[in-house]
Amino acid sequence: MSHRVKLSSFWAVALAIVVLFGTGVATVRAQADQRAQWAKSKHSNRLRPTLEATADGRRGLTAAHCGRCHSEQGFLAWLPQMQKGNPGLITKPDGSPADIQFLVGLGLSRFSVRPQTCTTCHQSDFTLRQAGATPLLPAGFRAIGVGKGAQCMLCHNSRNGAIVWNQEDPRRYTAPHTASQADVIMGKNVFFVDYGNSFVSPHASFIGDSCVACHFQMSKAPHTFKAEVTVCSRCHGPEMNAARVQNPTKTLIHELEEALEAKIMASKDRIRSFRAWDAKVYAFIETVTLDPAAITSLVLVEVAGQQGVEFTITGGRKIQTQIGELRDAAGRPTFATSDPIVRAGWNFWLVEGDGSWGVHNPRFVRQVVLNSLDALR
Numbered sequence: 001m002s003h004r005v006k007l008s009s010f011w012a013v014a015l016a017i018v019v020l021f022g023t024g025v026a027t028v029r030a031q032a033d034q035r036a037q038w039a040k041s042k043h044s045n046r047l048r049p050t051l052e053a054t055a056d057g058r059r060g061l062t063a064a065h066c067g068r069c070h071s072e073q074g075f076l077a078w079l080p081q082m083q084k085g086n087p088g089l090i091t092k093p094d095g096s097p098a099d100i101q102f103l104v105g106l107g108l109s110r111f112s113v114r115p116q117t118c119t120t121c122h123q124s125d126f127t128l129r130q131a132g133a134t135p136l137l138p139a140g141f142r143a144i145g146v147g148k149g150a151q152c153m154l155c156h157n158s159r160n161g162a163i164v165w166n167q168e169d170p171r172r173y174t175a176p177h178t179a180s181q182a183d184v185i186m187g188k189n190v191f192f193v194d195y196g197n198s199f200v201s202p203h204a205s206f207i208g209d210s211c212v213a214c215h216f217q218m219s220k221a222p223h224t225f226k227a228e229v230t231v232c233s234r235c236h237g238p239e240m241n242a243a244r245v246q247n248p249t250k251t252l253i254h255e256l257e258e259a260l261e262a263k264i265m266a267s268k269d270r271i272r273s274f275r276a277w278d279a280k281v282y283a284f285i286e287t288v289t290l291d292p293a294a295i296t297s298l299v300l301v302e303v304a305g306q307q308g309v310e311f312t313i314t315g316g317r318k319i320q321t322q323i324g325e326l327r328d329a330a331g332r333p334t335f336a337t338s339d340p341i342v343r344a345g346w347n348f349w350l351v352e353g354d355g356s357w358g359v360h361n362p363r364f365v366r367q368v369v370l371n372s373l374d375a376l377r
Contacts, residue, residue, distance in 0.1 A: 034118075037223035043116040054110050055103035063108045064089040064098045068138075069155035069179075072114040073107035079129060082154070087138045121151055130154055134182075141188050149210030156211070157182035158350060163189040169338035173324035175307045175349040184354040185210065187364045191343035192371035201361035207235070232359070242359050249358030252369040256348050259376050261298055263341055264309060264323075268292045272329045274321040277303050288319060300348070307345045344372040 038044050052059060053067035053074055067074030068090060078090050090098045090106075107113060123129055128151045133144040140162025143153050158176030170191075176183065183189045187199025207213045214231050216222040232240045269292045275284040282304070294313045301310045306322040313319065323342065326334035335341055351358075351365050358365040 034223045037221045038118070040221070040224045041226075043120075043225070046115050049113045049115050050110055053108050054113050055100045055108045057110050061098075061100060061103075063100075063103050064091075067103065067106075067108045067113075070115075071108055072117050072120045073112075074103075075116070075120050075155070077106050079154070082135050082137075083130075085136060087136050137182065139180075139183055139189055141186065143182055143186050143204070143210075146204050146211075147209035148212040148216075149204070152211040152215075153182035155179060158189055158353075163191065163346070165191060165194050167191070167343075169336075170343060170346070171337050173306050173322060173337060173342060174346070175302045175305060176346060176353060177305070178302070178349075178353040180350050180353040181211070181355070181360060183350060184356070184365065185360040187361055190347050190350060190368045192347065192375050193364075193367050195364070199361065199364040199367070201364065203360055242357075245359050245362050246357035249362065249365060249369075252366065253348070253351055253357070256344065256369050256372050256376075257300060257352075259373055260300060260341060260345055260348060263376055264335075265295075265298055267334065268295045268298075270328045270334050271295070271326050273327045273331075274325045277308070277320045277322065279303075279320065284325075288321075300345070302349060307342065307349065340375045344376050347372045 042048075049067075049071040050057065053063050053071035055061065055063040055067075057063075059066060063074070068078040069075060074090060081087075081091060086095075090103070092098055092102055121128060128148055130151045131148050132150055133146065134142050134150045134153050136142055137153065137157045138159035138161070139157035143150060146153065156179040158180040160174050160176055163170070176189070185201045185204045187195050187197075187201065193199070203214070204210045209217065214227045215225045218231050218234055219226065219228055229242065232242055232245075271290075271292050273287060273289045276286050276288050277283075278285045290313065295311050296314060297312045298309045301308045301320055303320055303322045306324060308320060308322045309326075310318055310320045323335055323345065324333060324337075328334050347368050351368055354360060354365075
């Protein structure tokens with residue numbers, strides 16, 4: 001009897017070991033697959049934090065701004081600060097502004113900075129660091145009832161404070177940060193549209209986890225964070241796909257882009273000088289004085305976080321500058337911050353930077369573009 005008990009116990013232990021080993025192997029394989037998916041996402045880009053978030057690199061103290069989201073170490077230092085009500089630049093524990101020594105000590109240096117890894121978004125038990133609602137975001141609003149998508153919205157917002165929709169003069173030439181998805185899906189921060197709380201997208205309020213639902217839960221490779229091309233049909237039926245929303249919205253957004261370019265081009269006779277920007281060295285390199293007739297064409301560009309243009313001048317040379325750098329014959333700004341071009345320009349960069357071409361919030365984007373076109377007319 002005793003021998004049988006011992007034998008039975010032996011096989012029970014053996015079976016437990018096999019089960020645990022099998023579970024362990026499955027876990028290791030799952031984690032390896034998740035890492036492989038993450039490696040295909042933009043979050044894994046190791047060059048971006050080196051360029052944007054290093055205090056000993058070209059960014060200097062601006063690492064306290066960009067490092068909040070463009071590095072793991074910066075985000076982890078900033079999140080508790082934001083959760084306590086301060087979504088501004090990274091500060092020291094005593095609340096004073098971060099200096100280069102402090103930022104380097106966090107790991108924001110060329111030799112130690114890390115991109116967004118598992119630890120950026122997940123706690124040690126793999127739960128998300130933020131869910132349900134966001135603190136006050138750098139974009140000047142809170143997103144409430146957005147489930148696990150709250151984690152995404154901490155960084156994916158325009159990061160330039162709140163916009164008053166009917167403000168005649170924003171007193172700035174700023175472009176919204178490119179990752180403006182939270183603003184668009186929550187229907188916030190545009191000019192010419194009285195958004196209030198009436199433009200919150202159903203994609204934010206009625207599908208449980210907002211961003212995470214489509215970009216993660218319904219994805220075959222969730223840690224790439226890329227929504228499947230067929231994701232729309234999961235809720236809207238087999239006849240609905242992203243292109244049905246995107247194609248007409250692209251037409252509208254491109255029309256706004258062309259209207260802005262035409263409006264600036266029509267005022268080129270007032271432009272006499274500007275500082276030229278060189279993206280390679282990330283600095284203004286010269287003051288250009290020219291005959292307006294030499295400007296043959298232009299396109300909208302974003303220059304160091306500001307609304308900008310790229311001129312093509314006679315002979316084919318292309319020169320970039322910021323809208324706020326354009327000067328008339330008297331040295332005054334060619335376009336005041338109160339000009340409809342500046343406010344419509346913000347709207348254009350917000351919906352363009354969202355990247356979904358209307359899918360995140362179709363009704364809001366359509367209204368924003370149409371009202372911007374009316375304002376330019």
